[in-house]
Amino acid sequence: MTFALDADLVILGGGLAGLTLAARLARERSGLRVVVLEPRTVYQDDRSWCFWRPEQNDLSHLVSQSWKTWTFSDPAGRTFRHQVPGLTYQYIRARDFYASMQADIALSSRVDLRLGVSAETVTAVAGGVRVETSAGSLLARQVVDTRPRATESMLYQSFVGFELEREHPFPFDPREVTLMGSLTADAEGLRFVYTLPLGPNRAIVEWTRFGMAPIKRERLVGELDEVLTGLGLADARRVRTEGGVLAMGLGKQTAESIPGVVYAGNAGGALRAASGYGFLRIQRWARLCTESLLAGQGAVGHPEEPRVRRTFDRIFLQAVRAHPERTAEYFLALARGVAPAALVRFLSDGARPADYARIISSLPWTPFLAQVAAPATFSPAQTLPAAKPTPTTETSVQR
Structure with missing residues (x-):
């Protein structure tokens, strides 16, 4: 028995990957009926994304800040400054990205972003894929699942950051990013400061630990407090907080292959195993997926790593x-x-x-x-995770 389809495509998760794909389909006027399910009821200014691109590019309208210089330093103060002619390190803040994607989606009557709706179970049925949600059942021709999932990783990048402002200028050059500052390591792993100057009197200062186990946010906040005191910034006003844990090199998982379902986002291979940069990888995937859908070939997941x-x-x-x-x-x-x-x-x-x-x-x-010659201790990120999404109070920042 077959049933009438509610949508050609249901996207599970309206975060970076889900919104990017939905907005692209809306802009292309694909004609596909698309439903995006997102548990959040409202988007907050809770994340940052950075990458290297030419000053003018297809994402320039979203970029709020860029820098020509980025630095690395050790605790002794030795600094290594990097520049690449024609490239800048660019910053997109969450509020601008979310607003732009929602505006694009709103222009299409065929793309429906449903906030406050969670996907619960996904099963293959005759004629498509059934998604049971907190607001009822949906039958789609295909599903793209971008939800975060519980998984083991080889390493974890745990971090927390504050956007700060104060009356007096900050004690660093507003023309350059501290990509990895005061680099130190111990038995737990790497520690460093990441700083994005947003102006003479405003900056994002982040504390990062890179190790074999996730670090609780409370500990990271305490350590960042010490870092800010050391920088003479203890009196700076905290405008907002962002942070999270990035899985570096996904561990072995049980593959769950559901006909009609492809995986994207971090759990589907968006996050580069050894770097933590994922924004541009998601943009490339969304373009490929859109092209495949427009050609009538269906949605695709992230390409396999070379x-x-x-x-x-x-x-x-x-x-x-x-x-x-x-x-x-x-x-x-x-x-x-x-x-x-x-x-x-x-x-x-x-x-x-x-x-x-x-x-x-x-x-x-x-x-x-x-x-x-050592055996691989983690599987490629393209392995499909079977675990159900794990709720988290932390937000993930893809650099």
């Missing part, structure tokens, strides 16, 4: 896990020994063979050679 990149990321993460106390040494070696353009290409999924060679030559060989 073998070289997947292998390099595995070796790097396993070396970090094996010797967490040396992690700062690794990143400072990259900042010092790799040309800025090559390092940006690596972080932005555009590394060339010569870039990998330069990265390898800049790192201490012994800990990495030990991992070349």
Whole structure:
């Protein structure tokens, strides 16, 4: 028995991935009936996304700040400044992204964003996919599931940040980003400060830990308080808070393949295993998925990671896990020994063979050679996770 379809496509999750795809389909006037289910009832200014692009690009209307210089430093104050001609480090804040995507969606009568509605179960049925929601049942031709899911990871990037303002100028150059400042490491892993100057009297200052276990927000906030005191910023007014935990290198999972369902977002492979940068990867996926849908070929998930990149990321993460106390040494070696353009290409999924060679030559060989023949301890992010979404009070910031 077949039933009338409620939608051609149901998107589970109206976050970065879900909204990007829905807005793109709305702009393209695809004619598809699209329903986006999002548990939130209202979007908040709770996240930040950054990436490297030419000053003028297709996302320029969303970019609120950009910088030509980004730095790395150690606790002794040694600083390595990077620039790449023609590229800037660009910042999109959540409120601007959410507002733009919702405005695009609102212009289409065929795309319906349903806030305050949660997806509960997803099953394949004759003629499509049935989604049971908190507001009833939907039958769709296909589903794109972008929801976060409980999973084990090889490493975790835990962080919290404050947007600060004060009457007096901040004690750092507003023309440059501190990408990884005061880099240190111990048995728990890497620690560093990430700073985005938004003007002489306003900035986002973030404290990050990179290790084998997630760090509770309360601890991160306490440590960030100490960092701010050390920077002379204890008196700065806290405008807002953002933070989260990024899974670096997804662990082994039980694959759950449901006919008619594809996975996207972090659980589907959006997050780069060794970097934490995901915004542009999601934009590329949304474009590919839209093109496939417009061609009548159905929705697609994230492309599989190229073998070289997947292998390099595995070796790097396993070396970090094996010797967490040396992690700062690794990143400072990259900042010092790799040309800025090559390092940006690596972080932005555009590394060339010569870039990998330069990265390898800049790192201490012994800990990495030990991992070349070691078995993989995590699976590619494209493995479909079977776990149900796990609610979290933390928000995830994809750089």
